[in-house]
Amino acid sequence: MKQKLVVLTGAGISAESGLKTFRDSDGLWEGYNIEDVATPEAWHKNPSLVQQFYNERRKAVLEAEPNKAHVLLAELEKHFDVQIITQNIDNLHERAGSNNICHLHGEIVKSRSTRNSDDIYPISGWELKMGDLCKSGHQLRPHIVWFGESVPMIELAAEIVSDADVFIIIGTSLQVYPAAGLINYTKPETPVYVIDPKQITLNNKQVHFIQEKAVAGVEQLFNLLIN
DSSP: OOOOOEEEEEHHHHHTTTOOOOOOOTTTTTEEEEHSSSSHHHHHHOOHHHHHHHHHHHHHHOOOOHHHHHHHHGGGGSSSEEEEESSSOOOOOHHHHHOOOEETTOOOOEESSSSSOOEEEEOOOSSSTOOOOOSOOOOOOEOOOOSSSOOHHHHHHHHHHTTTTTEEEEEEOSSTTTTGGGGGGOOTTTTTTEEEOOOOOOOOOEEEEEEEEEEHHHHHHHHHHOO
């Protein structure tokens, strides 16, 4: 039986594919205030602006390509039972060939009904428009978890982490909750690898730090795990 390898990824892994990290030092995301485009209040106040913002992000995602870090994680499935938990809303893990992915914060290439959150649709192309309706006639919104909304996949993610033989954290500073708390669900004996150019303080004796960006760090870890 293959060891279960669980990987938590954040914005840092997608940054090397050219996608901007969620929140830069100025508190803006691609020039927008987060509160104006990524909250339920923003949707109620100006849904057209929110649609425009996510259409722009979706177009960027579709134009981006998976990088070597994404590809190597997919390659690890030959050696391990790999489960990816991602905070990212892009589909780069899927396009790199990974098969088991839990999206904590939704998926930008999908839409969902404003009436029924379980009514989810793939988006053809990059544009979702006002007037695009679900099967019951309600406006479609991006299938994204906004600030102020619950994270429905967090319980499943915690369950996945609790069963990990190896836990890997890539490109996330572990500042955004509830995802940041997932490390607390690892078994005491489970080794934890953290790949990030910045030093992250974690109170865990089993943590091994690889202080690199995602591509270089995953290359190191790949060689470490399979050799």
